[in-house]
Amino acid sequence: MATFYNQIPSASALFSLYTTFSAIKMLFRTILNEVVPLYIRNYITVKFAILFSTYFQTSFTFIIEQRWDSMENQTFRAAEIYLPTRLAGLSTGKLLVGSNDLKNPAAEPKLALPVNTKIIDEFEGIHLEWILDSIETQNFPYEKQYFHLTCKKQFREKIMTDYFKHLTKSAEKIMRNREKLLIYTYNREQSVWKAAIFEHHTTFETLAIEPQLKTTMIDDLDSFSKGKDFFKSVGRAWKRGYLLYGPPGTGKSSMVAAIANYMQYNIYDLQMQSVRDDADLRNILTSTKNRSILLIEDIDCGADSTSRRKTKKEENDQLQKQKQKQDIGVSLSGLLNFVDGLWSSCGEERIIIFTTNHKEKLDQALLRPGRMDVHILMGYCTPFVLKNLVTMYLKIDDHVLFDPIEKLVLEVSVTPAEVTQQLMASKNADIALKGLLEYLENKRFKKKEDTKVEEDGETEDAVTKEAET
Template identity: 75%
Template sequence: MASLFNQVPSVSAVFALYTSLSALTLVLRNIFNEIVPKKLRDYVTAKFLDLFSSYFQSNFTFVIEQKWDYCGNTTFTAANVYLTTRLPGSSTGKILVGSNDLKNPAAEPNLGVPVNTKIVDEFEGIHLEWTLHYVESKNNSYEKKYFHLTCKKEFREKIMKDYFPHFAKSAAKIMRHRQDLYIYTYDREELSWESAIFDHHTTFETLAIEPELKTTMIEDLDSFAKGKDFFKRVGRAWKRGYLLYGPPGTGKSSMVAAIANHMKYNIYDLQIQSVRDDGELRKILTATKNRSILLIEDIDCGADSSHRRETSKEEDVKLQKNKKKRDLGISLSGLLNFVDGLWSSCGEERIIIFTTNHKEKLDPALLRPGRMDLHILMDYCTPFALKKLVVMYLEIDDHVLFDPIEKLVLEVSVTPAEVAQQLMASKNIDIAVNGLLEFMENKKVKKEENTKVEEKGEIKDAETKE
């Protein structure tokens, strides 16, 4: 025992050895820092830390950011939708709740994923932990959201192969059967889309359009919804474009609502006149989600999509100078690049709708085949549309004044909006129908007066030329 005790080094010897090793380490580190370039040192250090953490840590974390390159990350969206189904009955300490349904304040609020709160899930016996993180810059110039999905390291491949498709399919099923639709508008100050519940009740059943147009639209939309394999096979982006044109008040907005309700798509309503330039437009449009409608109303008033007027050389010079002084907004080429250019492939199952009151003012490039798949004329009332409106608003199939009113519809131009306004003037059926008849008779008188004035003007012009 005594001999064993004598073999134990003294404290002074241990201290001397420690001092020598520390000095040697310091010398080696200085040599390493002097000889090895900084980039190589950082690389070696990172590899060492990775090796250290992989050896001692048993967990693996997937990071799912809200943005993927320029586009929204569909995996992030799917995770957000899927996790809301895991919240009821969850043992988590917090749940995000809220509602923007102003028509029913007492309705049960929706559930959302709170930030920095662990949500536990299980997949085929594998324990999983989700956490939503949020980072915002000090000057509020950008924000970043991302999920952490943590599992045991040995299940990494299985989670990637089986669990990701599982929650993506679950989310897609939920979105296809969602009850609430939303309409989004772009907030230029916040640089983000702001949403509100879309509670427009117009459907193809209530829309006052000709049966042929109704059948065409429904068949086209249903074919588009089932066309994923077709678009992939022919090498085209899975999107559809509609140009709605016609006089104001002929139901263009109602047609958009009917399409959204039929397809169960959210609407992104873009006021294109407020967009600064093509770069901002690209960011705005790539932030929209799949299974949605991009609506650009009054396209003839935005970008440079309308015919440019003839200008003199002096005016051209002034325009070029003004171009440098002020922001002229987006270009037609920038818009078309998203409609059918390379950027149109950023997303799928999207419908793009342009509306205009003046199709003749649009640049021919916008009307070229392939840009807008269908050009739909939303015209003045026909006898069929008129009767449809009367049935809906007054709930009657016949009236003694129907015949004279239908004859007047063929003689004067009256919009569905004007007819609806007259039918809503009174709850008394006779008063409402008489008011509509009087309104249309006045329109006929004004039309005849305008025709006489135009004829007199033409006669005077002819006499002046003679």
């Protein structure tokens, strides 16, 4: 027994051996760095890594980043939608929960993807492991996220050919049946879209418009949603442009909400005043997601979209003045390229909706088909719209005041918003309709007074001209 212990090296001998080995290692590394060029060392390192991966590593990992070629990575988006349905396969004891239901704070919280947590999925007997990872970027506190998808090396081709198709189709199905929509607004300072829950409950069933217009809109939207192969066959971007025009209060915003709820599309609400220049406008377009509505309200007030096209000298003069103000803005050519140029094809299944109170002010180049495919007049209240509003707000189908109110609606210009305001004054049908009748009578009286003033003014001008002659 004593002989065995005598054969064990002492601690000092072991330390001396370790020191000698470390010195030799450092010497060898120094010689290697001095003699062997860097590119050769890197080449050897890569070859060793490949050799190790080929013969010793049994798994393969796909990395799926948020952006791909300066656009949103649709594979990342599909995983982001699909994986919350697989949260039962969490391999760790943590879960991300939250709620944004302002109307029901006590509602059961929703589940979301935790960062750095393994999620297990299975596809045709293949075991798959997903991990959502993130790194901080210069745009603090925003993070760059990406997925790791790991499988056995022998299933790599199967995952590429079949699983990713399954992922995309599953995500598309989930999107078409999503419970809540989002509305985004563009933050100019941070150059990002910020989202909020879209809870506008207007649908085509509750929208007070003429039956023919409702049928036309639904048929056109259905045709667009099924038109992927058609748009591809004719070489056009899969998008649709709508122009909603008419006086304020005629239901343009409600029409947008009805379209969004019918198509189950999120809305990107863009204020043209928040866009710096044409380049910024292109970045904004490419950062929106597919299956969405891009809404640009009051287009005649934002970009250089009105009147005639300017000469080159006028454009240069205006550009110089805008540069001095450091607020270049969007040019008409930039807007046209945004709507129907090469950049408009960066994405698919998108609806672009413009609204304006003054269609006549818009440049004709902006109005042609391909840019604004469908022009929809949101006009003043009609007898049919009136009855719909009364039925909706007062829950009645007939009343003794219907006839005089309908006659006044045909005589004066009143918007659905004005009618709605009067109907909401009281839940009592008699009081509400009497108030509406008085409101319309006052509008008729004012209209007659305005007409009389105009006629008197024209008469005075005529007399003045005769006297001067």
